[in-house]
Amino acid sequence: MLHKRLLIVTGKGGVGKSALVAALALRAALDGKRVLAMAMTEDSGLAVHLGMERLTYRPRPIRSGLDAMVIERPAALNEYLEVQIGIPKIAQLGPAARAFDALASTAPGIREVITIGKVLYEARKGTWDLIVADGPPTGQIVSHLKAPTTVAHLVGAGRVLDQTGWMIRLLRDQAATGLVVVTMPEELPVTETLESLDTISSDSLISIEPIVINRTLDPLEGALNRLRKGPAKQAALLHRALYEEQQRWISQLPPGPHIPYLFGLHTPPEVSARIADLWRPS
Amino acid sequence: MTATTILVTGGGGVGKTTLSAGLALAAARSGNRTLVLTVDPAKRLATALGLEGLGSEPTPLVEGLSGAMLDAAHSWNEIAKRYAPPDVGSRLTSNPFFEAATQHFPASQSFAAAEEMTIHIDSGIWDVIVVDTPPSGGGIEFFTSPARMRSLIGGRLLKWLTGGSLPGRRLFYQFTARPALRIADAALGSELLEAVADFLIDLRAAYDGIARRSREIERHLAASRRVVVTTADPAPISEATKFFELENGTPDLVLFNRVLPDDWYGAVTDAPAPFAENLSRWGMESRRQAEARHGFSSRWHVDPATIPWQPHAPNDPESLLEMIDSADGLDLGVLLG
Numbered sequence: 001m002l003h004k005r006l007l008i009v010t011g012k013g014g015v016g017k018s019a020l021v022a023a024l025a026l027r028a029a030l031d032g033k034r035v036l037a038m039a040m041t042e043d044s045g046l047a048v049h050l051g052m053e054r055l056t057y058r059p060r061p062i063r064s065g066l067d068a069m070v071i072e073r074p075a076a077l078n079e080y081l082e083v084q085i086g087i088p089k090i091a092q093l094g095p096a097a098r099a100f101d102a103l104a105s106t107a108p109g110i111r112e113v114i115t116i117g118k119v120l121y122e123a124r125k126g127t128w129d130l131i132v133a134d135g136p137p138t139g140q141i142v143s144h145l146k147a148p149t150t151v152a153h154l155v156g157a158g159r160v161l162d163q164t165g166w167m168i169r170l171l172r173d174q175a176a177t178g179l180v181v182v183t184m185p186e187e188l189p190v191t192e193t194l195e196s197l198d199t200i201s202s203d204s205l206i207s208i209e210p211i212v213i214n215r216t217l218d219p220l221e222g223a224l225n226r227l228r229k230g231p232a233k234q235a236a237l238l239h240r241a242l243y244e245e246q247q248r249w250i251s252q253l254p255p256g257p258h259i260p261y262l263f264g265l266h267t268p269p270e271v272s273a274r275i276a277d278l279w280r281p282s
Numbered sequence: 283m284t285a286t287t288i289l290v291t292g293g294g295g296v297g298k299t300t301l302s303a304g305l306a307l308a309a310a311r312s313g314n315r316t317l318v319l320t321v322d323p324a325k326r327l328a329t330a331l332g333l334e335g336l337g338s339e340p341t342p343l344v345e346g347l348s349g350a351m352l353d354a355a356h357s358w359n360e361i362a363k364r365y366a367p368p369d370v371g372s373r374l375t376s377n378p379f380f381e382a383a384t385q386h387f388p389a390s391q392s393f394a395a396a397e398e399m400t401i402h403i404d405s406g407i408w409d410v411i412v413v414d415t416p417p418s419g420g421g422i423e424f425f426t427s428p429a430r431m432r433s434l435i436g437g438r439l440l441k442w443l444t445g446g447s448l449p450g451r452r453l454f455y456q457f458t459a460r461p462a463l464r465i466a467d468a469a470l471g472s473e474l475l476e477a478v479a480d481f482l483i484d485l486r487a488a489y490d491g492i493a494r495r496s497r498e499i500e501r502h503l504a505a506s507r508r509v510v511v512t513t514a515d516p517a518p519i520s521e522a523t524k525f526f527e528l529e530n531g532t533p534d535l536v537l538f539n540r541v542l543p544d545d546w547y548g549a550v551t552d553a554p555a556p557f558a559e560n561l562s563r564w565g566m567e568s569r570r571q572a573e574a575r576h577g578f579s580s581r582w583h584v585d586p587a588t589i590p591w592q593p594h595a596p597n598d599p600e601s602l603l604e605m606i607d608s609a610d611g612l613d614l615g616v617l618l619g
Binding site: 184230 | 294295322382516520543549553554563567574591595
């Protein structure tokens with residue numbers, strides 16, 4: 001999937017979305033690409049997973065080949081108005097831009113268009129070989145992917161409408177853009193993943209990459225009944241029970257790459273570095 | 283009498299819904315008329331508690347325990363009807379943008395959930411109400427939502443845009459707002475703009491009612507018991523930290539979920555190779571958990587309760603209660619008394 005120009009990553013809260021974004025971005029940078037990691041929401045965990053205190057709207061270098069940024073609301077709105085809608089900076093000063101924000105946020109889709117529009121705009125510019133975006137959670141991804149279409153239907157005229165065409169085309173461009181869904185082999189994440197996949201594929205909004213299944217356990221071979229009572233047996237029983245439960249949910253998902261349960265890691269950057277390392281080309 | 287309210291908070295995926303159900307069952311077992319308010323239960327848990335098909339009205343589940351779902355879209359309809367002037371309320375809810383706009387308000391889901399909770403507290407029929415808080419904004423939004431709702435609807439921006447004193451529609455195009463409206467007009471087209479403007483004007487008219495209500499909600503939130511659920515993983519811990527940084531009160535109880543036994547670390551075994559290796563991996567995990575827990579405890583001066591990692595997810599009232607009973611350091615009296 002690292003051959004694409006833009007990967008948007010989504011998943012239910014708590015499944016390891018930001019860790020995966022950081023890992024994909026690191027991997028591509030280590031492979032020699034110029035990469036931009038983008039947080040699409042201000043509460044994203046991307047900064048911590050990159051070992052940063054915080055990210056800014058302006059991309060900042062994290063390491064060789066990798067920059068990162070966060071889509072902050074006022075800055076994104078200003079850029080959208082200026083670059084895409086063509087309203088000069090001077091008109092945005094003071095409350096005018098905020099007023100536009102209030103008006104635009106009330107109408108469905110416009111807020112999302114500004115966010116997804118920024119991601120697509122960066123992809124279109126061609127400054128980066130790859131953009132990995134830490135997207136909204138599965139519950140909100142569909143409304144983001146649909147936003148340009150929603151807005152095109154809603155807004156009968158005006159410059160916002162003019163900007164939706166290329167966005168829809170770039171989202172649907174299979175060679176350039178892909179959606180990465182990450183999940184965990186548990187009931188709620190799997191159910192939510194399958195529901196959102198249904199909607200996304202039936203509306204063919206974007207090409208869907210293989211589902212990434214996070215925190216999977218390896219099978220534990222060997223006969224348990226010969227084990228004496230004690231920690232080894234307890235640990236084996238827990239492992240087997242969790243493994244079986246995981247297999248039940250994995251069987252409901254289409255095949256996709258697994259990220260193994262990582263034992264004994266302390267910090268978010270350790271986690272993303274380890275995942276990036278697991279994907280080292282052999 | 284006033285219900286004791288227990289707010290179960292924490293990051294996504296830590297087991298809030300399951301623990302809320304367990305705590306509610308335990309409260310009911312001690313003879314309290316108990317209500318559990320939940321957001322999005324897993325199907326298995328829903329089946330276990332008979333929650334399937336649950337609506338926003340409390341429904342009896344087991345002896346002493348009822349349940350209801352928190353449904354934000356439904357609540358906003360009610361909020362508009364209850365707290366806006368009558369004619370404005372019905373105009374608001376029939377506006378084509380009503381649903382989209384209320385879903386988009388910052389902290390909208392949380393505010394609606396807190397409103398539902400407050401109605402149940404005021405009903406006076408419950409001894410204990412356990413609230414499984416919505417995960418949006420890491421759950422922290424639940425506490426900040428009343429203030430954010432006031433500043434949104436009563437904010438200078440909306441006032442300025444719609445004219446200071448709730449005028450008729452024409453004042454919307456007042457002079458100072460014109461540059462902004464010209465931008466919006468060019469960008470969005472004027473038909474859309476008018477519909478949106480109507481909506482915002484009506485929303486402003488609902489401010490007084492919503493502001494008064496939001497203060498009542500805040501009082502209830504301040505008086506409630508707070509439980510923070512976390513696992514020892516880095517992301518949930520950093521979410522849990524935020525609940526200690528709130529201005530209007532700190533957690534009464536921290537619950538570490540999915541805890542491994544301390545004695546796994548360094549345990550030696552003569553078990554065959556795969557089991558010995560497996561134990562050493564889980565042992566490492568157990569030590570990492572203990573370190574994370576101690577780090578958290580000493581930073582916030584708390585004595586967390588721990589819930590052992592359940593090999594099988596609880597799937598009926600008995601196993602939910604067993605899970606609560608297996609907790610170490612969990613004093614229900616502190617929460618209920």
